[in-house]
Amino acid sequence: MVTVKDTVHDHIEIDGVAADLLDTPAVQRLRHVKQLGTVQLVYPSANHTRFEHSLGVCHLASRALDHLGIDGVQADRIEAAAMLHDVGHGPFSHNLESLTHRLTGKYHDDVDELLASGAVGSVLRDHDLDPQRIAGLVAGDGTYGQLVSGELDVDRMDYLVRDAYHTGVPYGTIDTERFVRELTFTTLADGAAGEASEAAPSAGFDDRIEAGPTLVLDEGNVQTAESLLLARALMNPVVYTHPVARISKAMLRRAASDLLAATATTASELRRMDDHDFLAAIRDCPATADLSRRYDERDLYKRAVWAEYGDVPDRVHDANHEERVALEREIAAAAGVDREHVILDVPAEPTMRESTARVTVNGQVRRLERQSPLVSALRTAQRNQWRLGVYAPEPATDRVGRAAADVLGLDPDALVTEVRRAMPTTLDEF
Known part of the structure; x- marks a missing residue:
């Protein structure tokens, strides 16, 4: 067992397959990928990494598994997926993903080849775990993939409180302990009559009710779900889409595109760089030297x-x-x-995935967007906060x-x- 002192969750205990994955190169690389990319240019203490976030996600996954009574090999799979859920991130986290996806067809959660080979693949197979199945959980596939990547996932719970802590912005503070204690799986068909009787959902959301166990918040937790929605909505304009962060991210995306055009570097190689690798590459390339200097000197x-x-x-x-x-x-x-x-x-079209989280109300499973009057107001606020930028x-x-x-x-x-x-x-x- 490994015990880690964490800034957000205090002491974290990691054992089994998750502990064995901890020192693999793919996971250790995340020490050099900042969680919030260029947000440190706005909030100087926002230097936390995908590595510590992965520890937090694994911790919350373990807490949720204990509450849900999931153990054995299924628990091992989920904890492995939680530890590995970010290994597909490129430098500066999501910032360059639109570029690398356009050229490689892969997003950060397309990690099949990363989990099947090298030290990660060896650890998973040593624990009799199928790398492809773990990759599916990372992508949110199946019943238990919802815990790792879904509307009520432990990834979201950790990054909101961690980002709030390291930026000093209090809006992302949520009660993660209550969230994991109130999670439950239910078959949506049981609540179909109640959900179908609600008003039609907002445009763009599928009204069909899927069969099979779905992760929901138990009875009496509408406000708990709303707190997640509010935290994300309030953090968005002051942290995630702050103008300075957006400008610096756009400049690094331009530098990445120019780097690929001017050198033999491939999009696949770019995807596997960490932040330091990428900054060194654009400093050394004449075509990107000015953008690199501007980023280094905050001359945006x-x-x-x-x-x-x-x-x-x-x-x-x-x-x-x-x-x-x-x-x-x-x-x-x-x-x-x-x-x-x-x-x-x-920017992309405004979305609010958290609004489709499901809550139990009077014994019926309902989408939060149908139950909470906050959703409509927050969607309007999100649209009002959207800005097109032209920078020079x-x-x-x-x-x-x-x-x-x-x-x-x-x-x-x-x-x-x-x-x-x-x-x-x-x-x-x-």
């Missing part, structure tokens, strides 16, 4: 455009990667600047902003007002 691009969701035409929302690159080139040409000095940042070096922001408004079909007067209203007023907002 500034917002030339900061536009609300409803002000952005559908053609921009729907543009694919190649179309967005073409728009960047058009904006740069119109502004009379080099193409590399314009970055178009179009400070001397060129006015020219780039005017050109971007023209090329993208935006109202320039509204954009100037919005950027001024959103200007930073405190050090941590700078």
Whole structure:
């Protein structure tokens, strides 16, 4: 057994297959991948890593297994998946994932080949565990995959409290002990009549009720589920999508793309780098040296455009990667600047996966979105917080902003007002 003193969960005890996985290269690599990527440029203490997060997820999984009465080989599988759930992350966590997925077809939870080979595969087989089955749990497959990757997963429970602790932002604080004590599995068919009688769900969510055991919160825990929803919604604008974090992430994505274009580095190799490997690579590459210097010195691009969701035409929302690159080139040409000095940042459509978590109410299993009046308000807030960004070096922001408004079909007067209203007023907002 290994005992670890953790900043969030105090003393964590790890044994069995999870303890044997701890010192494999794939898990130890996570010591060098920051949990929050570039958020440290906003909150200096946000230097925690995917490694300590993995320990926390494994701990919460073990607590949930004890509560649910799951033991033996099934418990071993879940604890192994919890320990390994982040080994597929590339440098700076999710930041480069859109690029590597476009070129490799793999997301961070596509880990079949990582678990089947090397030290991880050997440890799993030594414990009579099938690597492919563990990879399925990491991806959220099957009944027990919901514990590792789902609407009520232990991954979410750990990262919210851990991110809140290390940033000093209190909004992510949730009662993880209550969450794991109130989890239960139920067959949704038992609650189908109650759920079907509710109003239709929000657009974009499937109304079908799947058969088989599903992870839910037990009776009397609507507010517990709401706390998870609120924590995520409140952390989003002040931590996860803070403007400085978004700009720096966009600059690193551009540097990664330029690195692949200018060197023999492949997307698969990029995916297996850690943060230090990646920063060293872009420092050494002439095509990315300026972006690297700017990141190192926190000499970041500034917002030339900061536009609300409803002000952005559908053609921009729907543009694919190649179309967005073409728009960047058009904006740069119109502004009379080099193409590399314009970055178009179009976030994904707002989603709220936590709202589909299921809770038990009067003996019936219901989606949280149907039971809680908070969901509609938080969806509206999420849409209102969405911003399209166009970034450029400070001397060129006015020219780039005017050109971007023209090329993208935006109202320039509204954009100037919005950027001024959103200007930073405190050090941590700078």
